[in-house]
Amino acid sequence: MNFHLIDWLILVVYMTGTVYVGLRARKYVESMEGYYVAGRKVKVALGSATLIATEIGVVTFMYFGQLGYLTGFSCFILGVIGFFGYMVIGKSGFIVSGLRRLKVITIPEFYELRYNRSVRWLGGVLLFLGGVLNMGIFLRFDGIFLTESMGLGEQAKAIVMVIMLVIVISYTILGGMFSVIITDFIQFVILAFGMLIATAFILMKVSITSIAHAVVTQYGSSGVDPITNPQFGWVFIFWMLIGSIALSALNQPAVSKSFASESPEVGRKVFLYTGFTLAGRYMIPMLWGVAALAVFGPNMNSLVAMPRLLGSVVPSGMLGLMVAGMLAASMSTYSAYLLAWSTVATRDVIAPLLKSPLSDNQNVAITRVIAAVIGVFMLVFGLFYQLPSTAFQYLALTGAMYAAGAFACVTAGLYWKKANVVGAYSGLALGAIGPTAFLFLSQLKETLPRGLLFLVDVNVSGFLSFVLAAAGMVIGSLATQRKYPAVKLPEPINPDAVAEDSNVGY
């Protein structure tokens, strides 16, 4: 075992402290907006910290580490594309400022304002299913990372997964967005420190020249050129270019940080400052993965290589700090995702089906129950599901399941007057077809006729989902303008009045 007494002490102190702070945050929840979007009072630096913490988890380190191990420097292109995506949003306020101005809590709420309640329900179902499938593998990756880096062995994986889940669920369910934001901030500081420790010790043990040499000798030109690398190519790059903007602006856990900000301008700036860190947060774990290639060679389990390297190069004491940092990263991601998807399920899937509206207390109670159910699903799914592609591609594809349709509906809804309800239905349905087909057909790959094999190419499937969703929105809207004229968006309420609005009656 790599973990010693001092490491365990650091870990226990950190975990206990986080749960205590998260539970204490409960006292700040004063209204439903307080629970879901922290009363919309979050400023730029805090919003950026919590967004970065949300978007970095052990799962992020794992899939980027796996990509680095399998593709060498080629995968660094994703850091450049991700940076580009956040900069587009951060500079222009594309999508996020428009949604924040309308004061929605979830993305499907926008569908009701711009289209109708049924579109909201369909959008909510797709968002929830795609989001939960996306999140389904997180816990498993944490289990692999922790057991490998701490040297606990494969048999401890399920126990580690259960402990992680219980801790995060406890404070997320009780404290809502206030807990998420406060613990996210603490976790942001610790995870940045953990990343610094890991990078420093890896670079002390593995030289840059040996890393570069390993890439060239093991992978040749495909290790440095993303176009010729068989995992990537042009279709993948085009998919990522669209997907990076769509997933950044429409990933409910991330965009809810913009909804929680004190104004649309602050919401935009949160994305801008987060964007500056984006290339680094992609490339740092990728570099760890490439370093694992240099140390272990190319024949190891690609998921296990990077955490095993960390476990072997980081000394006792520092290992406890690093693992605390990695756990911090995961806990902030889980809490934000659990809250986001349970909010969507409550407000956009269950509430529209009921005849009478839910009270605030009922809303929050249902959200808490759903968060717990999602947690159990993650545990079962994480233990038994076999990934059909690399972890990164699986996540990008399940993300595309909801983001492709949402991107067409929200972009057209905000910026195109002719977008109507038929276009919205078509966009949502066609956007989900490609990824859904891939997930099912990839299990039957051997029996598929040759003509349909393109459907099990993850890159084609992901790229097509965005093309089909956009085509569905444009053709559907233009073909039915007379019968279903577009609904105009309501005038946004003065954003400065939010804090007062949500506290009327106190």
Place this chain on the structure above:
Amino acid sequence: MSAISLFWMILCGISTLTFFSVALAITIFGIQDLRSLLSKSNKKSNNGKITISGTKDIKRRNETQ
């Protein structure tokens, strides 16, 4: 080391340094923001009980549609 390997390594180095520099700045300013958030919210705290509708704006907007 080939030119393209060198390019990726330099890019990775710049991105890593930017990440940690921005993270440090966000930590410093974030502490102030967190204090401000908690002091504002604490004044209106209701011990975790959710007592009124926080969706007045959405409801009001739906009514005016």
